[in-house]
Amino acid sequence: xxxxxxxxxxxWERNPVFVLFLGLCPVLxxxxxxxxxxxxxxxxxAVLICTxxxxxxxxxxxxxxxxxPCFIVIIATFVTLVDLVMKxxxxxxxxxxxxxxxxxxxxxxxxxRAEAFASKNSPGMAVGDAIxxxxxxxxxxxxxxxxxEILGAGQIWGVNIFPQAFYDKxxxxxxxxxxxxxxxxxxxxxxxxxxxxxxxxxxxxxxxAALPWVDTMDEILRKVPEKKKKKKEE
Amino acid sequence: xxLDKLVVGHSPHIKSDESIRRIMWTVVLALTPAxxxxxxxxxxxxxxxxxxxxxxxxxxxxxxxxxxxxxxxxAFDGSAAxxxxxxxxxxxxxxxxxxxxxxSIVAIxxxxxxxxxxxxxxxxPALMARAxxxxxxxxxxxQGFVYPDGTAGATPLGVVKLAKEGxxxxxxxxxxxxxxxxxxxxxxxxxxxxxxxxxxxxLIVLKYVDWRMPLSFILTCVVxxxxxxYKNKAAQDIASGWVWWKEPLFAAFSGGLFLGAFFMAxxxxxxxVTKTGQVIFGVGCGILTAIxxxxxxxxxxxxxxxxxxxxxxPLIDRFTRPxxxxxxxxxxxxx
Numbered sequence: 381x382x383x384x385x386x387x388x389x390x391x392w393e394r395n396p397v398f399v400l401f402l403g404l405c406p407v408l409x410x411x412x413x414x415x416x417x418x419x420x421x422x423x424x425x426a427v428l429i430c431t432x433x434x435x436x437x438x439x440x441x442x443x444x445x446x447x448x449p450c451f452i453v454i455i456a457t458f459v460t461l462v463d464l465v466m467k468x469x470x471x472x473x474x475x476x477x478x479x480x481x482x483x484x485x486x487x488x489x490x491x492x493r494a495e496a497f498a499s500k501n502s503p504g505m506a507v508g509d510a511i512x513x514x515x516x517x518x519x520x521x522x523x524x525x526x527x528x529e530i531l532g533a534g535q536i537w538g539v540n541i542f543p544q545a546f547y548d549k550x551x552x553x554x555x556x557x558x559x560x561x562x563x564x565x566x567x568x569x570x571x572x573x574x575x576x577x578x579x580x581x582x583x584x585x586x587x588x589a590a591l592p593w594v595d596t597m598d599e600i601l602r603k604v605p606e607k608k609k610k611k612k613e614e
Numbered sequence: 615x616x617l618d619k620l621v622v623g624h625s626p627h628i629k630s631d632e633s634i635r636r637i638m639w640t641v642v643l644a645l646t647p648a649x650x651x652x653x654x655x656x657x658x659x660x661x662x663x664x665x666x667x668x669x670x671x672x673x674x675x676x677x678x679x680x681x682x683x684x685x686x687x688x689a690f691d692g693s694a695a696x697x698x699x700x701x702x703x704x705x706x707x708x709x710x711x712x713x714x715x716x717x718s719i720v721a722i723x724x725x726x727x728x729x730x731x732x733x734x735x736x737x738x739p740a741l742m743a744r745a746x747x748x749x750x751x752x753x754x755x756x757q758g759f760v761y762p763d764g765t766a767g768a769t770p771l772g773v774v775k776l777a778k779e780g781x782x783x784x785x786x787x788x789x790x791x792x793x794x795x796x797x798x799x800x801x802x803x804x805x806x807x808x809x810x811x812x813x814x815x816x817l818i819v820l821k822y823v824d825w826r827m828p829l830s831f832i833l834t835c836v837v838x839x840x841x842x843x844y845k846n847k848a849a850q851d852i853a854s855g856w857v858w859w860k861e862p863l864f865a866a867f868s869g870g871l872f873l874g875a876f877f878m879a880x881x882x883x884x885x886x887v888t889k890t891g892q893v894i895f896g897v898g899c900g901i902l903t904a905i906x907x908x909x910x911x912x913x914x915x916x917x918x919x920x921x922x923x924x925x926x927x928p929l930i931d932r933f934t935r936p937x938x939x940x941x942x943x944x945x946x947x948x949x
Contacts, residue, residue: 552710561746
């Protein structure tokens with residue numbers, strides 16, 4: 381396997397949010413605006429790249445029995461680093477993300493990649509995996525937080541899309557989308573959309589490969605009335 | 615030829631003329647008096663809202679049925695129309711146009727069809743749309759009520775809420791007479807207890823609604839509001855200790871209790887099937903409504919109480935499953 385393939389897989393086929401359903405807590409909680417989403421993704425990616433590298437390099441000396449505590453210590457170290465750096469250079473963002481920066485320690489993407497990938501592969505591959513998964517996480521957070529910010533606040537990156545008078549007089553932004561229920565609604569709708577796209581892609585691939593297409597239950601149900609009609613006509 | 619007419623199949627074998635279309639449009643008919651009254655006291659915008667919401671709901675349903683390759687004619691079976699009408703009736707008379715347009719779309723697209731469409735939705739779509747719009751545009755739904763004479767005012771329960779906070783009250787539109795006939799402030803469809811009662815009795819006579827459900831709901835709520843202690847002295851007449859808003863009839867006629875009890879807690883899809891289950895559902899709604907009214911942050915709790923009990927409906931159905939004919943003991947745990 382090549383590093384390029386690992387990166388590509390992390391972005392799409394193994395997208396941590398839309399495919400693996402990992403790290404949903406920050407996805408739901410901090411995606412109230414694009415800025416927060418990107419900040420969160422960058423912090424998590426920085427931690428992921430560092431931990432993947434270190435854990436991969438140390439994979440032969442970490443005893444299998446206590447690997448999880450070892451991983452957690454390494455992860456916690458880097459999270460503390462990132463937390464302090466953010467406090468120093470981006471205090472506003474740190475304030476907005478709040479508890480979710482320290483909580484990267486228990487983010488299942490980080491520990492999941494450490495356990496599933498970094499502890500079994502060379503450091504080079506592990507960095508590739510971290511970059512791919514990190515980009516996938518970034519893309520997911522940008523999509524979710526973008527949708528929520530546009531619908532819920534009528535803004536992109538904190539800038540109004542329409543003049544304020546439009547929001548006052550014609551259409552006020554759907555405030556609920558930047559609150560907690562909006563996170564679930566937005567994520568649910570996006571997951572449905574991606575599942576739909578994926579189904580379509582699989583179907584196209586099968587048709588290209590001329591494989592027999594197995595009807596889904598929906599299609600069978602749809603065909604029954606058609607067959608009945610044909611019988612009646614006969 | 616004769617053999618073609620013999621149908622072999624599962625029960626039920628007794629068939630009647632009742633259809634979804636007929637039941638649903640009858641419910642719309644039963645709602646009409648209260649809706650017309652809403653137009654009379656709140657003006658033509660109420661009519662625009664009700665017809666508009668119905669149209670948006672039906673159009674949304676039609677588009678979704680078309681996109682998913684089902685029979686788009688189902689959009690006209692009346693269930694979407696009821697959702698639209700009920701949603702408009704639980705909105706204040708002054709809400710912006712986008713509140714009812716987006717609310718109607720969300721009711722059908724998210725809270726009905728995301729779960730599989732008619733018969734599969736967990737919550738009452740109209741109430742979920744109200745909860746959604748309340749969270750989205752809170753000011754639109756919690757303020758902007760008017761009295762029939764056109765002056766701005768609060769709903770009866772809103773006045774109670776203000777009274778609890780120590781705001782002096784104006785009882786001109788709070789008499790039992792005004793509340794019963796509907797000459798007070800409130801959502802478009804909730805003001806007239808009399809006309810809602812009329813529609814409700816019409817449905818009960820036609821047996822589309824079982825009387826146990828609304829009765830248990832209203833009784834529980836009224837009794838609990840009456841007997842539960844409330845310590846805030848600001849909202850009561852200090853001289854006599856009489857708490858005017860805890861009067862049973864005031865509790866019954868104010869807010870959306872009749873609308874909720876007759877038309878929303880009786881929705882066939884989202885409420886229990888058996889009679890016992892319906893009583894449990896009604897009592898649960900009553901308890902929650904009373905608790906929210908007395909101690910909650912919102913003045914009215916009918917909407918949330920029904921939504922919460924809708925969530926519990928599968929559980930209630932499971933524990934009130936009727937005994938099979940001939941069976942002595944049935945397993946409650948098998949799914």
